[in-house]
Amino acid sequence: MNQGAAFQMFDGHLNLDPTERQRAERLHVEMTAFLVGEGLIVGGFLQGSFARKTMRAPLHDVDKVVLLPVSKEAAIRAQLRGPDVVMDSLELAIDRRYRGTTFERKKHVLQCTLPGYDFPLDIAPAFEGPDDGMGNVFIANREAMDPADAWERSNTRALMRVVSARNALTLGRFIHWVRMGKEMAAHQIGAEFPGMQTESLCFAANTKPADDATACQRLLEDGARLLADEYPDPTGEQVISRRLAPDLKARALEAFRQSADQAREARALAAAGDDDNACVIWHSIFGDAFPAPAGQTVQDAFAKSYVGAASITSAGLVSPTQAARQPSRGSRAWAP
Numbered sequence: 001m002n003q004g005a006a007f008q009m010f011d012g013h014l015n016l017d018p019t020e021r022q023r024a025e026r027l028h029v030e031m032t033a034f035l036v037g038e039g040l041i042v043g044g045f046l047q048g049s050f051a052r053k054t055m056r057a058p059l060h061d062v063d064k065v066v067l068l069p070v071s072k073e074a075a076i077r078a079q080l081r082g083p084d085v086v087m088d089s090l091e092l093a094i095d096r097r098y099r100g101t102t103f104e105r106k107k108h109v110l111q112c113t114l115p116g117y118d119f120p121l122d123i124a125p126a127f128e129g130p131d132d133g134m135g136n137v138f139i140a141n142r143e144a145m146d147p148a149d150a151w152e153r154s155n156t157r158a159l160m161r162v163v164s165a166r167n168a169l170t171l172g173r174f175i176h177w178v179r180m181g182k183e184m185a186a187h188q189i190g191a192e193f194p195g196m197q198t199e200s201l202c203f204a205a206n207t208k209p210a211d212d213a214t215a216c217q218r219l220l221e222d223g224a225r226l227l228a229d230e231y232p233d234p235t236g237e238q239v240i241s242r243r244l245a246p247d248l249k250a251r252a253l254e255a256f257r258q259s260a261d262q263a264r265e266a267r268a269l270a271a272a273g274d275d276d277n278a279c280v281i282w283h284s285i286f287g288d289a290f291p292a293p294a295g296q297t298v299q300d301a302f303a304k305s306y307v308g309a310a311s312i313t314s315a316g317l318v319s320p321t322q323a324a325r326q327p328s329r330g331s332r333a334w335a336p
Contacts, residue, residue, distance in 0.1 A: 001275055001276055001279045001291065001292075001293040002275050003213060003266075003270040003275045003278050003279060003282070004211065004212075004213075006275075006279045006282065006290065006291050007211075007212040007213060007282075009290075009291045010180065010183075010212075010282075010286065010289055010290045010291065011176050011179075011180070011212070013057070013289045013290075014056040014057055014176075014179040014180065014183060014289060015057060015179075016055060016056075016057050016058070016059050017057065017058075017059070020058075020059050020118075021059065023117075024050065024059060024062045024119065025046075027062070027114070027117065027121060028044070028046055028062065028064055028121075031044075031064070031094075031121065031123075032044040032064075032066070034093075034097055035066060035090070035093065035094075038093045039069065040066075040068075040069070040089055040090060040093060041066040041067055041068060041069065042067050042068070042069045043066075043067045044064050044065060044066040044067060045064065045065055045157075046062070046063065046064050046065075047063045047064065047065050047124070047156045047157075047160065048061075048062075048063030048122075048156075049063075049195055049196075049199075050062050050063060051063070051160060052159070052160055052163045052164075052175065052199075053167075053175045054163070054175050054178040054179060054182070054195070054199055055179070055195075056179040056182050056183055059118075059119050060119060061111075061119055061120050061121075061122055062119060062120075062121050062122065063109070063122045063124065064121065064122070064123055064124065065124045065126045065137060065139065065156065066090075066123055066124070066125055066126065067126055067127070067128050067137070068086065068125060068126065068127050070127070071127060071128075072127035072138050072151050082142075082147065082150055083125055083140030083141065083142050083150055083151070084105070084142065086125045086140070087105055087110045087125065087140075090110055090123060090125065091103050091110065094112055098112075098114045098115065099115070100114075100115040101113065101114050101115065104120075105142060106122075106142070107141065107142055107143050108124050108139055108140055108141060108142070109122040109123055109124045109140070110122075110123045110124075110125070111123075124139045124140060125139070125140045126138055126139040126140070126151075126154070127151060129153065134155070134157075134158065135155075135157035135158060135161075136153050136154065136155055136157070136158070137153075137154050137156065137157070138151040138152060138153055138154070139151065139152060139154045139156075155235055155237055158235050158237075159233070159234060159235050162203075162234045162235055163175070163199075163203070163234055166203060166206075166207070166234070169207065169208065169209075170206060170207075170208065170209050170210070170215075171209045173209065173210070173212070173215065174202070174203075174206060176212070177202055177206055177212065177215045177216065177219060178198065178199050178202045180212070180215075180216055180219075180286065181198040181199075181201065181202050181216070181219050181223075182195050182198050182199075183286050183287065183289050183290075184198075184216075184220070184255075184259060184285055184286050184287075185197075185198050185252070185255070186287075187285075187286055187287035188255035188258075188259060188285070189248075189251055189252050189255045192248060193248065193252055194243070194244075196233065196240065197240065197241070197243075197244065197252075198223075199234065200231060200232065200233050200234055200240050200241075201219060201222065201223040201226055201227075201231065201256075202219050202223075203234040204222055204226060204231055205218040205219045205221070205222035205223065206218055206219060213263075213266070213267055213270065213282075214267070216263060216285075217260070217263040217264065217267055220256055220259045220260035220263050220285075221260045221263070221264075223256040223260075224253060224256040224257040224260050226241070227241070227249060227252050227253040227256055228253055229241075230242065259285045261314075262281050262284065262285050262314060263281075263282075263285065265281055265313065265314055266278040266279075266281040266282050266285075269281070269313065269321065272321035273321060274321045276293045277313050277317055279291065279292055279293055280292055280293065280313070280317060281313060281314065
Protein backbone atom coordinates (compact mmCIF):
# COMPACT_ATOMS: atom_id res chain seq x y z
CA MET A 1 0.00 0.00 0.00
CA ASN A 2 1.42 3.36 -1.07
CA GLN A 3 1.71 5.88 1.78
CA GLY A 4 0.46 8.80 -0.33
CA ALA A 5 -2.56 6.86 -1.58
CA ALA A 6 -3.34 5.74 1.96
CA PHE A 7 -3.39 9.36 3.14
CA GLN A 8 -5.76 10.23 0.29
CA MET A 9 -8.14 7.49 1.43
CA PHE A 10 -7.79 8.65 5.03
CA ASP A 11 -8.61 12.21 4.00
CA GLY A 12 -11.71 11.01 2.19
CA HIS A 13 -12.94 9.20 5.28
CA LEU A 14 -12.76 12.44 7.28
CA ASN A 15 -14.66 14.64 4.82
CA LEU A 16 -18.22 15.59 5.71
CA ASP A 17 -20.86 14.11 3.45
CA PRO A 18 -21.45 16.81 0.75
CA THR A 19 -25.22 16.31 0.76
CA GLU A 20 -25.37 16.64 4.54
CA ARG A 21 -23.19 19.77 4.44
CA GLN A 22 -25.45 21.37 1.85
CA ARG A 23 -28.52 20.50 3.91
CA ALA A 24 -26.99 22.13 6.98
CA GLU A 25 -26.09 25.26 5.01
CA ARG A 26 -29.65 25.49 3.66
CA LEU A 27 -31.03 25.22 7.20
CA HIS A 28 -28.74 28.08 8.28
CA VAL A 29 -29.98 30.31 5.44
CA GLU A 30 -33.61 29.37 6.04
CA MET A 31 -33.38 29.94 9.80
CA THR A 32 -31.68 33.31 9.33
CA ALA A 33 -34.35 34.49 6.88
CA PHE A 34 -37.13 33.34 9.22
CA LEU A 35 -35.75 35.08 12.30
CA VAL A 36 -35.07 38.27 10.30
CA GLY A 37 -38.68 38.16 9.12
CA GLU A 38 -39.82 37.85 12.73
CA GLY A 39 -37.90 41.00 13.58
CA LEU A 40 -35.75 39.16 16.13
CA ILE A 41 -32.42 39.49 14.33
CA VAL A 42 -30.86 41.53 11.54
CA GLY A 43 -28.59 38.82 10.17
CA GLY A 44 -26.47 35.82 10.98
CA PHE A 45 -23.39 33.88 9.98
CA LEU A 46 -21.90 30.44 10.50
CA GLN A 47 -19.01 29.97 12.88
CA GLY A 48 -17.10 27.10 14.47
CA SER A 49 -15.38 24.14 12.85
CA PHE A 50 -18.24 23.68 10.39
CA ALA A 51 -17.72 27.20 9.05
CA ARG A 52 -13.92 26.87 9.04
CA LYS A 53 -14.24 23.45 7.34
CA THR A 54 -12.07 21.82 9.99
CA MET A 55 -14.83 19.52 11.25
CA ARG A 56 -14.19 15.85 10.58
CA ALA A 57 -16.99 13.43 9.75
CA PRO A 58 -19.59 12.81 10.92
CA LEU A 59 -21.30 16.18 11.14
CA HIS A 60 -22.15 16.59 14.82
CA ASP A 61 -23.37 20.19 15.17
CA VAL A 62 -23.66 23.47 13.29
CA ASP A 63 -22.78 26.74 15.04
CA LYS A 64 -24.23 30.04 13.99
CA VAL A 65 -24.24 33.59 15.33
CA VAL A 66 -27.46 35.61 15.11
CA LEU A 67 -27.10 39.39 15.29
CA LEU A 68 -29.66 41.19 17.43
CA PRO A 69 -31.35 44.34 16.08
CA VAL A 70 -30.15 46.74 18.80
CA SER A 71 -26.80 47.64 20.22
CA LYS A 72 -25.47 45.99 23.34
CA GLU A 73 -25.61 49.31 25.19
CA ALA A 74 -29.25 49.90 24.21
CA ALA A 75 -30.19 46.39 25.32
CA ILE A 76 -28.56 46.89 28.70
CA ARG A 77 -30.34 50.22 29.15
CA ALA A 78 -33.62 48.45 28.37
CA GLN A 79 -32.85 45.92 31.12
CA LEU A 80 -32.29 43.10 28.62
CA ARG A 81 -29.18 42.16 30.54
CA GLY A 82 -29.58 38.42 30.45
CA PRO A 83 -29.14 36.26 27.34
CA ASP A 84 -32.04 34.13 28.59
CA VAL A 85 -34.46 36.95 27.76
CA VAL A 86 -33.29 36.82 24.16
CA MET A 87 -33.35 33.02 24.10
CA ASP A 88 -36.95 33.05 25.34
CA SER A 89 -38.00 34.99 22.24
CA LEU A 90 -35.96 32.78 19.91
CA GLU A 91 -37.42 29.62 21.39
CA LEU A 92 -41.01 30.81 20.99
CA ALA A 93 -40.49 31.76 17.35
CA ILE A 94 -38.53 28.65 16.37
CA ASP A 95 -41.03 26.35 18.07
CA ARG A 96 -43.86 28.03 16.17
CA ARG A 97 -42.07 27.53 12.84
CA TYR A 98 -40.43 24.15 13.49
CA ARG A 99 -42.87 22.19 15.62
CA GLY A 100 -41.29 19.45 17.68
CA THR A 101 -37.95 21.23 18.15
CA THR A 102 -36.25 20.49 21.44
CA PHE A 103 -34.09 23.11 23.12
CA GLU A 104 -31.14 23.11 25.49
CA ARG A 105 -29.50 26.24 26.80
CA LYS A 106 -25.74 26.20 27.16
CA LYS A 107 -23.19 28.81 28.17
CA HIS A 108 -23.12 30.63 24.83
CA VAL A 109 -25.81 29.04 22.70
CA LEU A 110 -29.40 27.96 22.39
CA GLN A 111 -29.08 24.42 21.07
CA CYS A 112 -31.96 23.49 18.78
CA THR A 113 -32.60 19.93 17.66
CA LEU A 114 -35.10 20.18 14.83
CA PRO A 115 -37.25 17.25 13.72
CA GLY A 116 -35.80 15.50 10.69
CA TYR A 117 -32.20 16.61 11.34
CA ASP A 118 -29.48 14.37 12.79
CA PHE A 119 -27.45 17.29 14.14
CA PRO A 120 -28.29 20.20 16.46
CA LEU A 121 -28.17 23.83 15.40
CA ASP A 122 -26.35 25.86 18.04
CA ILE A 123 -27.55 29.47 17.91
CA ALA A 124 -25.39 32.09 19.63
CA PRO A 125 -27.25 35.40 20.14
CA ALA A 126 -24.88 38.32 19.70
CA PHE A 127 -24.61 42.07 19.33
CA GLU A 128 -22.51 43.59 16.56
CA GLY A 129 -19.30 45.05 17.94
CA PRO A 130 -17.90 48.53 17.30
CA ASP A 131 -17.18 49.57 13.72
CA ASP A 132 -13.41 49.31 14.15
CA GLY A 133 -12.57 47.01 11.28
CA MET A 134 -12.03 43.99 13.56
CA GLY A 135 -15.49 42.48 13.14
CA ASN A 136 -15.83 41.48 16.78
CA VAL A 137 -19.21 40.57 18.21
CA PHE A 138 -20.52 40.31 21.76
CA ILE A 139 -21.97 36.84 22.33
CA ALA A 140 -24.15 35.55 25.13
CA ASN A 141 -22.55 34.32 28.33
CA ARG A 142 -25.22 32.76 30.52
CA GLU A 143 -22.68 31.84 33.21
CA ALA A 144 -21.48 35.38 33.90
CA MET A 145 -21.57 36.24 37.58
CA ASP A 146 -21.97 39.96 36.91
CA PRO A 147 -24.89 40.98 34.61
CA ALA A 148 -22.56 43.51 33.02
CA ASP A 149 -20.50 40.58 31.69
CA ALA A 150 -23.47 38.71 30.20
CA TRP A 151 -22.31 39.68 26.70
CA GLU A 152 -18.63 38.96 26.06
CA ARG A 153 -16.41 39.93 23.15
CA SER A 154 -15.74 37.24 20.58
CA ASN A 155 -13.23 37.36 17.71
CA THR A 156 -14.87 34.47 15.85
CA ARG A 157 -14.69 36.35 12.53
CA ALA A 158 -10.97 37.01 12.99
CA LEU A 159 -10.45 33.30 13.68
CA MET A 160 -12.18 32.40 10.43
CA ARG A 161 -10.05 34.93 8.53
CA VAL A 162 -6.70 33.68 9.79
CA VAL A 163 -7.61 30.03 9.25
CA SER A 164 -8.76 30.80 5.71
CA ALA A 165 -5.49 32.65 5.05
CA ARG A 166 -3.42 29.76 6.40
CA ASN A 167 -5.39 27.34 4.26
CA ALA A 168 -4.61 29.40 1.17
CA LEU A 169 -0.93 29.56 2.16
CA THR A 170 -0.79 25.75 2.34
CA LEU A 171 -2.53 25.37 -1.04
CA GLY A 172 -5.79 24.27 0.52
CA ARG A 173 -4.37 21.51 2.71
CA PHE A 174 -4.43 23.09 6.19
CA ILE A 175 -8.05 22.28 6.94
CA HIS A 176 -7.41 18.66 5.96
CA TRP A 177 -4.42 18.41 8.30
CA VAL A 178 -6.54 19.78 11.15
CA ARG A 179 -9.09 17.01 10.57
CA MET A 180 -6.32 14.43 10.58
CA GLY A 181 -4.96 15.85 13.83
CA LYS A 182 -8.42 15.73 15.39
CA GLU A 183 -8.75 12.08 14.40
CA MET A 184 -5.41 11.31 16.06
CA ALA A 185 -6.47 13.17 19.22
CA ALA A 186 -9.80 11.34 19.38
CA HIS A 187 -8.06 7.99 18.93
CA GLN A 188 -5.11 8.59 21.25
CA ILE A 189 -6.51 10.97 23.89
CA GLY A 190 -10.29 10.88 23.74
CA ALA A 191 -13.25 13.08 22.90
CA GLU A 192 -12.54 15.36 25.86
CA PHE A 193 -9.52 16.92 24.09
CA PRO A 194 -11.05 20.04 22.46
CA GLY A 195 -10.81 20.33 18.71
CA MET A 196 -9.75 23.97 18.97
CA GLN A 197 -6.63 22.82 20.83
CA THR A 198 -5.66 20.57 17.93
CA GLU A 199 -6.46 23.33 15.45
CA SER A 200 -4.22 25.76 17.35
CA LEU A 201 -1.34 23.25 17.43
CA CYS A 202 -1.69 22.56 13.72
CA PHE A 203 -1.73 26.29 13.01
CA ALA A 204 1.54 26.72 14.88
CA ALA A 205 3.15 23.71 13.22
CA ASN A 206 2.17 24.10 9.57
CA THR A 207 2.95 27.36 7.84
CA LYS A 208 3.78 26.21 4.30
CA PRO A 209 2.83 23.60 1.70
CA ALA A 210 3.78 19.98 2.37
CA ASP A 211 2.66 16.46 1.71
CA ASP A 212 0.22 15.01 4.25
CA ALA A 213 2.72 12.74 6.00
CA THR A 214 5.19 15.60 6.50
CA ALA A 215 2.46 17.93 7.78
CA CYS A 216 1.20 15.33 10.24
CA GLN A 217 4.72 14.71 11.53
CA ARG A 218 5.17 18.46 12.03
CA LEU A 219 1.88 18.67 13.92
CA LEU A 220 2.82 15.80 16.22
CA GLU A 221 6.39 16.98 16.87
CA ASP A 222 5.52 20.64 17.38
CA GLY A 223 2.40 19.64 19.30
CA ALA A 224 4.51 17.69 21.78
CA ARG A 225 6.88 20.63 22.17
CA LEU A 226 4.08 23.15 22.64
CA LEU A 227 2.07 21.00 25.04
CA ALA A 228 5.11 21.01 27.31
CA ASP A 229 4.82 24.80 27.47
CA GLU A 230 2.10 27.24 26.36
CA TYR A 231 0.65 28.28 23.00
CA PRO A 232 -1.94 30.74 21.62
CA ASP A 233 -5.02 30.24 19.49
CA PRO A 234 -4.60 30.99 15.76
CA THR A 235 -5.48 34.67 16.23
CA GLY A 236 -2.74 35.07 18.83
CA GLU A 237 -5.18 36.80 21.19
CA GLN A 238 -5.58 34.05 23.79
CA VAL A 239 -3.19 31.58 25.40
CA ILE A 240 -5.51 28.70 24.67
CA SER A 241 -3.31 26.08 26.36
CA ARG A 242 -4.32 27.53 29.73
CA ARG A 243 -7.83 26.18 29.20
CA LEU A 244 -6.59 22.59 29.49
CA ALA A 245 -6.86 20.85 32.83
CA PRO A 246 -3.37 19.72 33.99
CA ASP A 247 -4.18 16.00 33.81
CA LEU A 248 -5.64 16.29 30.31
CA LYS A 249 -2.66 18.33 29.15
CA ALA A 250 -0.28 15.69 30.53
CA ARG A 251 -2.16 12.91 28.73
CA ALA A 252 -2.13 14.89 25.50
CA LEU A 253 1.60 15.57 25.82
CA GLU A 254 2.36 11.87 26.18
CA ALA A 255 0.09 10.96 23.25
CA PHE A 256 1.69 13.56 20.98
CA ARG A 257 5.20 12.48 21.99
CA GLN A 258 4.57 8.80 21.30
CA SER A 259 2.78 9.56 18.04
CA ALA A 260 5.60 11.86 16.92
CA ASP A 261 8.09 9.01 17.45
CA GLN A 262 5.90 6.72 15.39
CA ALA A 263 5.45 9.33 12.65
CA ARG A 264 9.23 9.68 12.28
CA GLU A 265 9.52 5.92 11.98
CA ALA A 266 6.68 5.70 9.46
CA ARG A 267 8.18 8.34 7.22
CA ALA A 268 11.61 6.71 7.41
CA LEU A 269 10.08 3.38 6.40
CA ALA A 270 8.23 4.96 3.46
CA ALA A 271 11.39 6.78 2.35
CA ALA A 272 13.23 3.44 2.38
CA GLY A 273 10.54 1.86 0.21
CA ASP A 274 8.58 -0.01 2.88
CA ASP A 275 5.19 1.67 2.46
CA ASP A 276 3.25 -1.28 3.89
CA ASN A 277 4.90 -1.07 7.29
CA ALA A 278 4.71 2.73 7.18
CA CYS A 279 0.94 2.50 6.71
CA VAL A 280 0.63 0.01 9.58
CA ILE A 281 2.24 2.57 11.88
CA TRP A 282 0.12 5.46 10.57
CA HIS A 283 -2.91 3.25 11.20
CA SER A 284 -1.83 2.81 14.83
CA ILE A 285 -1.54 6.61 15.17
CA PHE A 286 -4.90 7.51 13.62
CA GLY A 287 -7.03 4.42 14.16
CA ASP A 288 -9.39 2.67 11.79
CA ALA A 289 -10.05 5.73 9.61
CA PHE A 290 -6.53 5.27 8.22
CA PRO A 291 -6.35 2.27 5.86
CA ALA A 292 -3.95 -0.52 6.74
CA PRO A 293 -2.57 -3.27 4.52
CA ALA A 294 -3.30 -6.92 5.19
CA GLY A 295 -1.46 -8.38 8.17
CA GLN A 296 2.02 -9.76 7.70
CA THR A 297 2.07 -13.54 7.41
CA VAL A 298 4.57 -15.70 9.27
CA GLN A 299 6.07 -16.80 5.96
CA ASP A 300 6.49 -13.19 4.84
CA ALA A 301 8.11 -12.26 8.16
CA PHE A 302 10.59 -15.12 7.88
CA ALA A 303 11.37 -14.23 4.27
CA LYS A 304 12.06 -10.60 5.16
CA SER A 305 14.12 -11.54 8.20
CA TYR A 306 16.60 -13.35 5.95
CA VAL A 307 17.40 -10.05 4.28
CA GLY A 308 20.61 -8.72 5.79
CA ALA A 309 19.24 -5.19 6.19
CA ALA A 310 16.02 -6.24 7.92
CA SER A 311 14.70 -4.54 11.04
CA ILE A 312 11.71 -4.80 13.39
CA THR A 313 9.16 -1.98 13.47
CA SER A 314 7.55 -0.61 16.60
CA ALA A 315 4.44 -2.55 15.53
CA GLY A 316 6.42 -5.76 15.86
CA LEU A 317 6.58 -6.45 12.11
CA VAL A 318 9.64 -7.24 10.00
CA SER A 319 10.79 -4.62 7.52
CA PRO A 320 13.22 -5.54 4.73
CA THR A 321 14.91 -2.16 5.40
CA GLN A 322 16.97 -0.71 8.23
CA ALA A 323 14.51 2.13 8.69
CA ALA A 324 12.55 0.55 11.56
CA ARG A 325 13.42 1.09 15.20
CA GLN A 326 14.88 -2.29 16.01
CA PRO A 327 17.40 -4.30 13.96
CA SER A 328 16.43 -7.84 13.04
CA ARG A 329 18.93 -10.54 13.82
CA GLY A 330 19.15 -12.64 10.68
CA SER A 331 18.83 -16.40 10.81
CA ARG A 332 21.64 -18.74 9.90
CA ALA A 333 21.82 -22.41 9.02
CA TRP A 334 22.38 -24.77 11.96
CA ALA A 335 25.89 -26.15 12.15
CA PRO A 336 27.43 -28.62 14.60
